[in-house]
Amino acid sequence: MTGAAINKTHSPTDRTRWRLRADEGRQTWHYLTEEESKANPQTDTDKYWLDLKLDAPTLPKATTALEAARNGFEFFKRLQNEEGFWPGEYGGPMFLLPGLVITYYVTGVKFPEGWSQEIIQYLFNRADKEDGGWGLHIEGHSTVFGTALNYIALRLLGVDADHPVCVKARGTLHKLGGATGSPSWGKFWMAALGVYDWEGMNPVPPELWLLPHILPFHPARYWCHTRNVYISMSYLYGRRATPPLTDLTRQLREELYTQPYDTIAWHQQRNNICKADEYYPHTRLLNFLNRGLVLAEKVTGSVGLRAAALKAAYVQVKYEDENTHYLDIGPVNKMMNTLSTFYEEGKDSEAFQKHVKNNIDFMWMSGGGMMMNGTNGSQLWDTALLIQGVIESGLAKEPQNHEAMKKGLKFLDDCQIKKNPPFMKEGWRDPTLGAWPFSNKWQGYTVSDCTSEGLKAVLLLQGKLSYTEVRVSDKRLEQAVDIVLGLQNKNGGFASYESVRGPQWLEWINPAEVFGNIMIEYTYPECSTACVLGLTYFREQRPNYRRDEIDATIERAIQFILKDQRADGSWYGSWAICFTYATMFACESLSSVGLSYSNSEAVKNACGFLLSKQRADGGWGESYKSCEQHRYIEHKDTQVVQTAWALMALMAAKCPDHEAIKRGIRMIMSRQQPDGQWKQEAIEGIFNHSCSISYPNYKHIFTIWVLGRYAKTYGDDL
Ligand code: LAN
Numbered sequence: 001m002t003g004a005a006i007n008k009t010h011s012p013t014d015r016t017r018w019r020l021r022a023d024e025g026r027q028t029w030h031y032l033t034e035e036e037s038k039a040n041p042q043t044d045t046d047k048y049w050l051d052l053k054l055d056a057p058t059l060p061k062a063t064t065a066l067e068a069a070r071n072g073f074e075f076f077k078r079l080q081n082e083e084g085f086w087p088g089e090y091g092g093p094m095f096l097l098p099g100l101v102i103t104y105y106v107t108g109v110k111f112p113e114g115w116s117q118e119i120i121q122y123l124f125n126r127a128d129k130e131d132g133g134w135g136l137h138i139e140g141h142s143t144v145f146g147t148a149l150n151y152i153a154l155r156l157l158g159v160d161a162d163h164p165v166c167v168k169a170r171g172t173l174h175k176l177g178g179a180t181g182s183p184s185w186g187k188f189w190m191a192a193l194g195v196y197d198w199e200g201m202n203p204v205p206p207e208l209w210l211l212p213h214i215l216p217f218h219p220a221r222y223w224c225h226t227r228n229v230y231i232s233m234s235y236l237y238g239r240r241a242t243p244p245l246t247d248l249t250r251q252l253r254e255e256l257y258t259q260p261y262d263t264i265a266w267h268q269q270r271n272n273i274c275k276a277d278e279y280y281p282h283t284r285l286l287n288f289l290n291r292g293l294v295l296a297e298k299v300t301g302s303v304g305l306r307a308a309a310l311k312a313a314y315v316q317v318k319y320e321d322e323n324t325h326y327l328d329i330g331p332v333n334k335m336m337n338t339l340s341t342f343y344e345e346g347k348d349s350e351a352f353q354k355h356v357k358n359n360i361d362f363m364w365m366s367g368g369g370m371m372m373n374g375t376n377g378s379q380l381w382d383t384a385l386l387i388q389g390v391i392e393s394g395l396a397k398e399p400q401n402h403e404a405m406k407k408g409l410k411f412l413d414d415c416q417i418k419k420n421p422p423f424m425k426e427g428w429r430d431p432t433l434g435a436w437p438f439s440n441k442w443q444g445y446t447v448s449d450c451t452s453e454g455l456k457a458v459l460l461l462q463g464k465l466s467y468t469e470v471r472v473s474d475k476r477l478e479q480a481v482d483i484v485l486g487l488q489n490k491n492g493g494f495a496s497y498e499s500v501r502g503p504q505w506l507e508w509i510n511p512a513e514v515f516g517n518i519m520i521e522y523t524y525p526e527c528s529t530a531c532v533l534g535l536t537y538f539r540e541q542r543p544n545y546r547r548d549e550i551d552a553t554i555e556r557a558i559q560f561i562l563k564d565q566r567a568d569g570s571w572y573g574s575w576a577i578c579f580t581y582a583t584m585f586a587c588e589s590l591s592s593v594g595l596s597y598s599n600s601e602a603v604k605n606a607c608g609f610l611l612s613k614q615r616a617d618g619g620w621g622e623s624y625k626s627c628e629q630h631r632y633i634e635h636k637d638t639q640v641v642q643t644a645w646a647l648m649a650l651m652a653a654k655c656p657d658h659e660a661i662k663r664g665i666r667m668i669m670s671r672q673q674p675d676g677q678w679k680q681e682a683i684e685g686i687f688n689h690s691c692s693i694s695y696p697n698y699k700h701i702f703t704i705w706v707l708g709r710y711a712k713t714y715g716d717d718l
Contacts, residue, residue: 013117017032017037020045020365026377027361028361029360058675064716068668069395072672072703072704076386076677083410084412086697089366090364092694094138097119102189106192126150128141134147134150139683139692140692142276143514145182145277145514147176149186151173152256161255177274178259183514185332187200194245196256198240202511203290204511205238210308217502220501222501222506223518228320228330235314236336238310241343280512280516289509314340318351319423322422323423323444326357327442328443330374331373334358374693377440380454381439387461392708393705393707393709394708395708397465405461408457410471414441415441416435416454417446421444431446434478446483448487448497451480451484452530452533455538456537459537474542477538480534485549487531491560494527496527500520500523501520502519518688523560525561526585532554533592535550538550564586569583569608569609573585574686577624577626577642577692578624578627580622580645583609587649588649591653603653606649607657614663618660618666619640620664621636621637621639623636624683627689628690635682638667640668641699644705647661648705651713661710662718668707
């Protein structure tokens with residue numbers, strides 16, 4: 001599948017032939033033939049995401065916050081699709097595409113037309129301007145993980161080793177010590193391609209799946225993302241799945257390292273992790289256990305346990321695939337499951353074909369080329385948040401917006417998950433009946449705050465707008481509430497997908513090196529707030545359903561939020577950057593139980609914290625490095641999205657400093673474009689303390705919301 005080698009003159013595809021389609025909550029890009037493309041003209045949404053010229057009209061200049069919000073929605077409404085959701089890019093992480101490219105190379109699957117050219121284009125554009133390498137994510141410094149894997153991807157896609165982009169990247173890789181210093185996930189992908197020796201990897205024994213569940217370190221207790229990655233990684237590691245060498249992989253063996261491949265002492269590379277990559281170094285306990293596992297593997301190998309262990313791991317691969325319509329929880333295990341299925345069931349199997357068919361859901365075409373999204377989209381999340389902003393601002397009541405709100409409700413109705421996973425108990429899954437997912441119902445994982453944001457949006461649409469009909473029945477609303485109530489943890493807080501299943505010390509055996517806090521679920525102020533508010537909105541409309549439990553749950557969640565506040569008045573955010581984001585959520589929670597600046601020290605301190613970070617231009621700007629280092633770090637530029645979050649918090653808190661709030665609002669308005677939109681600024685999201693991820697719709701959603709909140713609170717005063 002290498003195709004023609006690509007020399008100095010790589011050219012992207014014809015951008016006017018790309019179309020974004022929606023299909024029951026799926027968002028997929030297609031490269032049409034010239035004739036097809038003539039018959040199906042591009043929409044505004046296609047053009048917007050491809051950075052092509054949009055004919056969005058210039059709007060009358062806003063002089064009040066409400067007018068600015070209205071202009072913002074006038075623009076953003078154009079991007080809503082016929083199914084009612086706002087499709088969007090969700091890139092950022094730089095370790096996803098290589099999984100796809102390696103999997104396709106090993107299995108011999110061909111890329112659809114246009115894909116490989118545009119993936120190359122994306123990787124070219126994302127190479128570090130100075131050193132030519134790639135990092136963990138688009139804003140990070142070059143690492144071995146990013147550089148080795150993306151270098152491999154380019155080579156497998158047909159780019160010559162002496163292409164200037166490759167020459168430069170290889171130079172950086174070698175300066176960093178070569179690919180032997182890769183973190184374990186990189187070691188895994190290279191071994192799966194046959195350019196790294198399995199001996200050089202710490203064991204990932206599938207035998208873990210044969211252990212009794214009662215053990216505190218049983219993998220079913222891990223955070224669902226980590227659990228699923230290690231299920232298929234253990235299967236592939238356990239069978240040392242290695243493809244036959246090709247000319248190209250032989251060359252790669254020579255290009256990736258600073259010494260000849262045959263002279264590398266592989267067993268000494270297991271704990272060789274480049275300093276530039278290391279975020280969470282191995283603990284001594286992990287190193288000790290790994291040494292034990294190397295010995296244990298020899299023993300289990302000799303007693304013939306491996307076959308049973310592989311079977312047990314593969315059964316879990318199947319449960320995950322079947323439970324998610326072959327979409328899987330995320331792009332990492334999606335690729336690993338695709339590869340496992342290839343080895344276990346073969347290339348012609350129905351299961352493998354289903355996997356290949358669905359990979360399209362993770363791919364996102366942009367003006368800068370094709371990337372792989374961090375999930376199969378953020379459809380539900382973006383739509384539920386936006387609707388709440390439009391309703392709070394009062395814009396939803398204006399006739400020109402009725403259609404958009406009706407369509408939004410249709411999507412929320414369709415997107416709710418209406419059954420439990422078919423392999424729930426055996427696959428260690430929680431119930432999903434009544435939940436809302438982050439992306440769409442096909443992927444179908446319950447997320448605590450997505451369920452709550454979905455619930456909030458539906459309650460507002462069905463309860464406050466006279467023109468929408470009831471589409472989500474009382475029964476289904478109750479089911480959503482049942483899900484939320486079932487997710488509270490002992491400390492009162494809510495985690496992301498499931499409640500906490502394992503002990504905190506499992507983090508000591510976190511083997512991934514590049515991420516923090518991934519072994520178990522943790523409780524988060526963001527997720528807890530969404531749940532508090534979801535239950536609160538529900539209780540207003542249905543005061544009798546499970547009332548005592550709802551009251552008690554809210555009360556305990558509020559206690560959690562109060563306890564989680566830091567001495568400086570802020571909250572640490574885990575899912576977007578960072579203190580600004582989480583402090584917004586916490587203030588919303590506290591405000592919902594009547595706590596505000598004037599009657600709560602906690603809220604007053606939160607306002608003090610935020611005000612202390614306001615900049616001379618009236619805005620806020622926080623760097624993703626706050627998430628890494630757990631202290632507030634200024635971004636070099638003021639950010640519209642963070643300014644919106646800070647102001648949302650101050651207004652929820654009823655902060656009396658109207659002047660400060662006004663200055664922030666003016667800053668946001670000053671950056672609005674004549675057609676009502678805002679331009680992309682720095683990356684917004686984060687996960688696992690170290691990896692940033694894009695939420696490009698936030699610049700529309702939170703600006704509209706905060707301008708609307710301002711207008712509601714202070715009217716035209718600017
Ligand atoms: C997400 C995206 C959404 C996010 C919120 C809903 C915003 C959050 O409040 C709860 C957690 C959740 C659902 C979340 C969890 C981790 C995800 C899925 C991601 C950050 C998107 C990508 C990330 C996933 C783990 C990336 C793949 C990488 C691995 C380490 C497996």
